Structures are given as structure tokens and as C-alpha cells.
Amino acid sequence: xxxxxxxxxxxxxxxxxxWQRNGIAIQRIFRFPDFKAAMQFVNKVADAAEKAxxxxxxxxxxxxxxxxxxxxxxxxxxxxxxxxxxxINKIAD
Amino acid sequence: xxxxxxxxxxxxxxxxxxWQRNGIAIQRIFRFPDFKAAMQFVNKVADAAEKAxxxxxxxxxxxxxxxxxxxxxxxxxxxxxxxxxxxINKIAD
Numbered sequence: 001x002x003x004x005x006x007x008x009x010x011x012x013x014x015x016x017x018x019w020q021r022n023g024i025a026i027q028r029i030f031r032f033p034d035f036k037a038a039m040q041f042v043n044k045v046a047d048a049a050e051k052a053x054x055x056x057x058x059x060x061x062x063x064x065x066x067x068x069x070x071x072x073x074x075x076x077x078x079x080x081x082x083x084x085x086x087x088i089n090k091i092a093d
Numbered sequence: 094x095x096x097x098x099x100x101x102x103x104x105x106x107x108x109x110x111x112w113q114r115n116g117i118a119i120q121r122i123f124r125f126p127d128f129k130a131a132m133q134f135v136n137k138v139a140d141a142a143e144k145a146x147x148x149x150x151x152x153x154x155x156x157x158x159x160x161x162x163x164x165x166x167x168x169x170x171x172x173x174x175x176x177x178x179x180x181i182n183k184i185a186d
Contacts, residue, residue: 060151
């Protein structure tokens with residue numbers, strides 16, 4: 001799948017609330033009331049990731065979750081990442 | 094709770110297979126056959142962490158999980174971290 005250009009990524013981020021670039025990936029930080037709520041979110045995202053066969057990098061710091069997406073096989077951000085970021089935002093809403 | 098000295102940490106690590114120091118924390122990397130198995134491990138550790146009210150930093154990279162432990166309120170590694178590392182090893186066995 002084709003890596004998006006800088007301007008294509010900027011355009012995608014404009015409609016993906018909370019996401020920003022971090023190196024070759026896009027990421028968003030999510031905060032929850034406590035660890036339990038954070039883990040519930042992580043598990044919902046994990047289920048969606050398995051269904052899509054596209055897995056974000058996930059960092060768990062008590063109630064703070066960082067999700068990062070990049071298509072490692074393509075070497076950058078693709079439409080798969082943008083789609084998964086949208087899915088994750090829906091789960092967080 | 095008292096921060097362990099360097100020699101106390103070395104002594105503890107000698108009986109904690111797979112753990113090593115990383116900055117002020119101790120950490121271990123766990124690899125699983127796939128993401129699903131990795132997430133099952135993460136959830137077992139999350140349950141144990143809630144029970145002990147002591148939460149590791151958890152990084153999920155598909156089938157590779159990094160667990161890091163430090164007592165932030167004490168500013169270093171304490172017996173709480175050593176205990177939780179032992180609990181995590183039992184879960185992984």
C-alpha cells in the first residue's frame with residue numbers, strides 16, 4: 001500500500017481529532033479516569049486491531065494510553081493507518 | 094518504601110529471570126506467538142497489578158511486550174517492584 005505524502009497526511013490528520021505526527025508514525029494520547037478504564041479501552045482497540053489485522057503500538061502508563069500507527073511493511077503512514085486511527089477515535093468517543 | 098541500593102537490586106535481579114535494569118527502573122521483554130497471546134498475558138498482568146495496586150509500564154509491539162517497574166513515589170526500585178516482577182514471571186511461566 002502506498003505511503004501517504006506529507007500533504008496527504010496533514011489532510012488526513014485534519015479530520016482525525018487528537019492525532020499528530022511522531023517521526024514516521026501518527027500517534028494520539030488518551031487519558032482515562034483510572035487504569036481499569038484505560039485497559040478497557042486497550043482491549044476494545046486490540047479486538048478492532050485483530051479484526052483489521054493492523055496493530056497499533058500501544059504504551060500503557062497507568063491511566064494514559066499512547067497509540068501509534070505506521071505501516072511497517074510500507075515504511076510510513078498509509079490509508080490503513082488513517083482508517084485504524086478513525087476506528088480508534090470512534091472507540092474512544 | 095525504601096529505594097533499594099545498587100547491590101540490593103543486583104541481588105534481586107539474580108533471582109528474577111529475564112529482568113534487567115533500565116535507567117531507574119527494572120524491565121523484562123516477553124515474546125509470544127502472536128498478538129492475541131500477548132494481549133492475554135497483558136490482561137493477566139493488569140489484573141495482578143490492580144490487586145497489588147502497583148502498575149507496570151507496559152509497551153505492546155504486536156507479539157512483544159515490555160514490562161517496566163519503578164516506584165515513582167519513591168524515585169527508584171523498591172521491594173514492591175521486585176515482588177511485582179516475581180508475580181509477572183509466574184504469570185509468564
